[in-house]
Amino acid sequence: MKDMQDHPLETPPEELFGVDARALERLRARLGEEAAGAGELDVAYRLLDSPLGRLLVASTERGVVRLGYACEGFDGVLQGLADAVGPRVLQSPSRLDEAARQLEEYFEGRRREFELPLDRRLSTGFRGEVQRYLPSIAYGSTISYGRVAATLGRPRAVRAVGTACATNPLPVIVPCHRVLRADGALGGYVGGTEAKRSLLCLERHEGL
Amino acid sequence: MRTPFEHAVARHGAVVLRVCRAVLGPGADAEDAWSETFMAALRAWPELAEGTNTQAWLVRVAQRKCIDLIRARARRAVPRAELPESPSALGLPGEDEGEVWRLVAALPERQRLAIAYHYLGGLPHAETAEIIGGSGASVRRAAADGVKTLRRRLAAAPEKEEPR
Structure with a gap:
């Protein structure tokens, strides 16, 4: 790997070889959906806006496994999930549609109890x-x-x-x-x- | 690897897309190669040794996926000697910065591949030479010549779109 340093040309100017942020976003979304659909994920997650700020909601095949507050640091939350469940962690918003819907109802005062399958493996x-x-x-x-x-x-x-x-x-x-x-x-x-x-x-x- | 795979996608997604576009052109094939690269990488991720150079590893996976797609493309269509220089219908209108990728597609194959794996993908020239043939020095030259031509043509292109 030593000649990785030995780069003959200047670093490619990213503005010359442009990659549209929207194209990447679309590809990443598609990857999350496909990977979840194929059962290849240890953890699927999604970020939500709430009256308490940004939340991270994560689920496994069994159910919702983690809800994280922004103040916990989402990187740390994701690393914790990778350590405890597995590193195949991807954003896959549609896997969390139902959880997102119920949380939204709760924050609007329209829901008093959650009816979601939970994965309790982090609660020992x-x-x-x-x-x-x-x-x-x-x-x-x-x-x-x-x-x-x-x-x-x-x-x-x-x-x-x-x-x-x-x-x-x-x-x-x-x-x-x-x-x-x-x-x-x-x-x-x-x-x-x-x-x-x-x-x-x-x-x-x-x-x- | 014990780090969440999402980080690898966030950090290296753009590099892999550049490599795929340089090899396959600006259209849907490059996007399919990107998806297949990351699906394969996802499956292999838990077994990948800590400390592996993730970008180089992903570029190698992408290279194999691009070869698969080129073979599939050859099976379903008569190959053309040259790629079209006019705006390609393969591009996604309004969604890509097309121009540079169409110009890359018009370069000689060796320059294009040297740019893809060495210049954009960051693989060492010796390793790139193993993939595309020739010597390390010739890979270096091919990439430099290709980039020079690109810069000249981009500068000459009338009404070039402002890259984002």
Whole structure:
């Protein structure tokens, strides 16, 4: 590979050998669709605009596996998925049409529960137990970390419940935002406390 | 490779499209070669050794896909001695910057391939020589001659479109 350095000509001026950004976009979209259709992807994902900023939603053949906030850094989110699921990761928006539709309805206050197949492989151990429990907290209501711990029969595992919420791979869809501190303070949130406050306002019909 | 394949598409998609267009012309064949290159690369991605030069690897895959397409094209049509110099109906109207690719298509084959694999694809001249024949030095010369001709013709072209 040493003579890769030994380039006889100047770097090709990209403006001379122009490649239309739209042509590339179209090709990339087609690749995502074809690869997903052929079952060649470990992870298909899509970026969505929401009232909480840009979101990344990812799914496997089994279901939605990850929702990421922009503040988490999408590159890191994708690398995490490549590590945990597999590196054949591509944007394939149509694979996530249904998830996108339900999220949009939720943010508009027209949906209270998600009906999506979920891939829970990122939720393991006690964290997984907590994360699987969270959807039973009703829309518009809240519960304390301690109460969740007690409900799961581990009353002293309050901190572990907090960690489970903070590492929820599917925020919004799995409503970790409904878990607060015992004194009513918000507690942390993977998307930032402002996002948590916004979601709770939305669910109290105050809109976003 | 453990990195998400999407990064490879984002980083090298344009280079691979340039290579395919230089080899196959500005039309749909180049786009098909691009798609087949990335589909094949996607399948092989998890097994690809860390530290591999991804661009060079993709250009090699693209080279094989281009050969496949040229063979398929030869089977379904009588080959022509020269590619059309007039605006090609193969191009996607309004969607490509056509001019430069039509001029590339009009270059002698050896210059075109040297430009594709060496100049645009970044393969070493010695490796390009293994693909297209001749010596490394002649590859270097063919690419340089081709680019010189291109620049001259682009400068001479009346009403050349402003590249984006």
